[in-house]
Amino acid sequence: MRAHLQSIDELPTLLAAQRRAFDQQGPVSAEQRRGRIQQVIDLLVEHHQQLAEAMDADFGGRHPGFGLMNDVLGSLGSLKHARDHLHEWMPNEPRQVFAPYDQLGAQGWVQYQPKGSVGIIGTWNAPLFTLLSPLACAFAAGNRAVLKPSEIVPRTAELLAQLVGQRFDPLELAIITGGVEVGQPFASQPFNHLVFTGSTEVGRDIMRRAAENLVPVTLELGGKSPVVIGQNADVAEAARRLAIAKGMNGGQLCISPDRVFVPVALREQFLRQFAETYSGLYPSVTDNPNQVCVVNERHLQRLDGYLQEVREMGVEVLQCPDVPFDASQRRRPLSLVVNPPLTSRIMREEIFGPALVVLTYSDIRHVVEEINQGERPLALYYFGQDQAEQDHVLGHTLSGGVTINDALMHAAMENAPFGGIGASGMGRYHGREGFLEFSHARTVFQAAAVDPRAEWGMLPPYHEGFTAVMQSQISR
Ligand code: NAD
Numbered sequence: 176m177r178a179h180l181q182s183i184d185e186l187p188t189l190l191a192a193q194r195r196a197f198d199q200q201g202p203v204s205a206e207q208r209r210g211r212i213q214q215v216i217d218l219l220v221e222h223h224q225q226l227a228e229a230m231d232a233d234f235g236g237r238h239p240g241f242g243l244m245n246d247v248l249g250s251l252g253s254l255k256h257a258r259d260h261l262h263e264w265m266p267n268e269p270r271q272v273f274a275p276y277d278q279l280g281a282q283g284w285v286q287y288q289p290k291g292s293v294g295i296i297g298t299w300n301a302p303l304f305t306l307l308s309p310l311a312c313a314f315a316a317g318n319r320a321v322l323k324p325s326e327i328v329p330r331t332a333e334l335l336a337q338l339v340g341q342r343f344d345p346l347e348l349a350i351i352t353g354g355v356e357v358g359q360p361f362a363s364q365p366f367n368h369l370v371f372t373g374s375t376e377v378g379r380d381i382m383r384r385a386a387e388n389l390v391p392v393t394l395e396l397g398g399k400s401p402v403v404i405g406q407n408a409d410v411a412e413a414a415r416r417l418a419i420a421k422g423m424n425g426g427q428l429c430i431s432p433d434r435v436f437v438p439v440a441l442r443e444q445f446l447r448q449f450a451e452t453y454s455g456l457y458p459s460v461t462d463n464p465n466q467v468c469v470v471n472e473r474h475l476q477r478l479d480g481y482l483q484e485v486r487e488m489g490v491e492v493l494q495c496p497d498v499p500f501d502a503s504q505r506r507r508p509l510s511l512v513v514n515p516p517l518t519s520r521i522m523r524e525e526i527f528g529p530a531l532v533v534l535t536y537s538d539i540r541h542v543v544e545e546i547n548q549g550e551r552p553l554a555l556y557y558f559g560q561d562q563a564e565q566d567h568v569l570g571h572t573l574s575g576g577v578t579i580n581d582a583l584m585h586a587a588m589e590n591a592p593f594g595g596i597g598a599s600g601m602g603r604y605h606g607r608e609g610f611l612e613f614s615h616a617r618t619v620f621q622a623a624a625v626d627p628r629a630e631w632g633m634l635p636p637y638h639e640g641f642t643a644v645m646q647s648q649i650s651r
Contacts, residue, residue: 481512
């Protein structure tokens with residue numbers, strides 16, 4: 176059997192073989208875990224250029240330097256952090272044993288065991304990162320894995336499959352390419368854990384399928400990440416940083432700012448500064464190699480559809496940069512959509528592209544209410560210097576993560592969990608929390624040599640005073 180599976184029909188046999196190998200192996204040493212992670216690191220280091228070119232070609236335009244930063248260096252960050260810290264995460268954790276057994280010499284600890292085989296389904300927007308960053312934690316925890324890249328980036332998927340096929344023992348890591356016809360049976364396999372990155376809608380289907388086999392899931396989903404610009408924020412700096420963040424991957428990031436709440440009085444300044452920064456970063460649209468293309472025609476039509484709808488509703492839409500462009504290409508200027516109605520699609524669906532909704536407000540409490548009326552977002556951004564206001568926003572909302580006075584940054588913290596809540600997902604990876612996600616925390620109690628229960632009158636047949644003794648123990 177090869178690590179690059181040719182058909183989904185091979186997957187059950189492979190999983191059974193991984194299971195046998197796992198059971199036979201027993202404990203997976205730190206060295207073995209590091210070795211598996213190192214193989215992935217070596218694959219990326221040796222083939223980073225080809226991989227960046229494949230992503231560029233799949234998008235029809237994604238600067239190879241950006242591909243290296245987002246996917247190759249992003250994945251390497253997770254892999255190296257896991258490689259260099261797993262020895263700290265692996266040891267058994269002693270736990271205090273309850274009285275009086277602690278006095279008698281009993282001991283207790285938690286043992287972190289690998290679960291077995293982890294299935295990982297990735298997206299097109301970060302084709303390597305959504306596979307290899309969770310893989311770093313799955314390997315750190317001692318698991319084996321099978322990857323399923325997105326079919327929307329076929330060159331990247333095929334290249335990664337070839338490279339994994341050349342390098343890996345299929346009993347440790349395998350890969351299968353394909354679309355929904357592969358994804359659905361993949362999610363129906365009896366993995367020991369399943370990681371899915373993708374849309375909320377497909378996430379529901381994944382969870383239903385996993386439930387059939389009682390497979391635990393990590394769902395890394397999307398949502399409409401809000402930005403709150405406080406009353407006393409440095410609005411020019413906030414607009415500048417948001418313009419930089421929004422340009423990343425052409426807005427096709429799960430934590431991309433989706434809608435910005437701006438104090439009414441700061442509206443003009445915000446729009447002006449945002450447009451100026453964005454247009455400075457991307458002064459042209461057509462053939463601009465620094466701008467990442469919308470990935471395909473379907474997504475382009477979706478985005479053009481949002482904008483056409485709000486224009487027909489008479490909503491103000493500003494283009495950055497405000498220059499003519501060739502609409503037959505999949506590059507678009509960024510559209511700032513100001514105060515669209517709640518009924519518009521751009522207010523209901525995740526934008527996931529070069530557009531940003533700007534909503535003006537006069538009372539921050541209403542902003543918090545509006546955020547809470549929607550689904551829990553993957554990210555939340557707050558700009559401001561007012562501690563009480565910041566505490567109010569953070570204390571009254573829930574989101575996967577938060578960046579204060581910038582955007583996207585929290586996701587780059589390899590030593591802190593990354594994941595959503597509610598409709599933006601469940602579970603997490605990165606760092607120790609990622610290790611724990613893919614480990615079984617097994618509690619072990621080791622009894623003392625002496626068993627005093629008979630001597631203490633604790634065993635049946637219960638003596639006359641037994642109930643009274645029990646009652647005497649009941650306390651607040
Ligand atoms: P998608 O849900 O369409 O597809 C994701 C993956 O699932 C692909 O590999 C696809 O082949 C597979 N798939 C599709 N339908 C399936 C089904 N019914 N059963 C099993 N597998 C199926 O998502 P996408 O368009 O690739 O990615 C965009 C979405 O992903 C956005 O919502 C974005 O916010 C989210 N996202 C989240 C994160 C995160 O870390 N939380 C990261 C990147 C993207």
